[in-house]
Amino acid sequence: MRVLLYSEGKKLFSKSGVGIALKHQMSALEKVGVEYTTNEEDRFDVVHINTVGPGAERILKKAKKSNIPVIYHTHTTYEDFRNSFTLSNAIAPWLKKRLIKLYSSADFLISPTEYAKNLIKSYGIDLPIKAVSNGVDNTRFSKNKVLAEKFLLENNIRKPLIVSVGLPFERKGVIDFCEIAEKRTDLVFYWFGAKISSLLPSKIRRLLKNPPDNVKFPGFIPQEMIIGPYSACDVFLFPSYEETEGIVVLEALATEAPIVLRDIPVYSDWMKHEENCLKAKNNKEFMENIDRLLHNESLRKKLSACGKGTALEKDLSIIGQELKKIYLEVLDRKK
Incomplete structure (x- = not known):
């Protein structure tokens, strides 16, 4: 069995x-011995x-014409595109x-979470x-700690550090991130993610050019x-308002970072408040939860340990087995 993993615009989407x-x-497929190609x-x-671009549609039609089964990964939804x-x-x-x-033209659909799956079903697709899960490589x-110290030293960071990762979209909560930072000058805020300025609305471009003094936007690393x-x-x-999963959350869990995220439906069944994260509904609650973590070492350790457990449950070796089972099915x- 050989699988074609197809994604167009690899440079744009990388x-x-x-x-x-x-x-x-x-x-994931390498870990479970499934042969694949991207050609x-x-x-x-x-x-x-x-x-979901023209290349994907072309491949879909070509496969259907050749009677080759098509699996569509529903990363893109109407809700997270807005x-x-x-x-x-x-x-x-x-x-x-x-x-x-x-999506309706495929033989089988994969969604990153139960929440995303239910969204797709709500479109009337039967x-x-x-x-x-998209999974995370825990290896x-x-x-x-060495890379942590190196980062802090190179950037001369002496205050408590708040980090976020993702494209700086309004949907991702970048405006809220900066509003929180403006009120918390006792903290240092870093947001990592490609700026792709040509695609961003003017208000986001202005924010990236003139952020609060304690906010850094280093771009993609x-x-x-x-x-x-x-x-x-x-x-x-x-502080993202809409996700189909949030790969960066999986990465944060794997690296044992204490997590504060927005209380949105995608996290209802696998990110548990007070267990592997803290959840907030607004900026006031975000700041309260940040303070809880800064002043409660036992809570930080608990969230970090439970979070690592969640990441291990979504390791790529496990995801590979799930994908293999779907392909064979x-x-x-x-036939």
């Missing part, structure tokens, strides 16, 4: 969640599509129709669908380098 998800799929000219038995980049809200209704058309992501900030932070703050159905 710094996004979809790009990282593709890398995770490759690693559509190769021979393959199953297609696993990750994107409030992202310039004109995203205007495009979103059109996108939803396209998602329904593409296909077999399973929730499979790569683990707490590293490779995964191997982000381990330092994850390991060094006193709090990983994730879809192939068997097709």
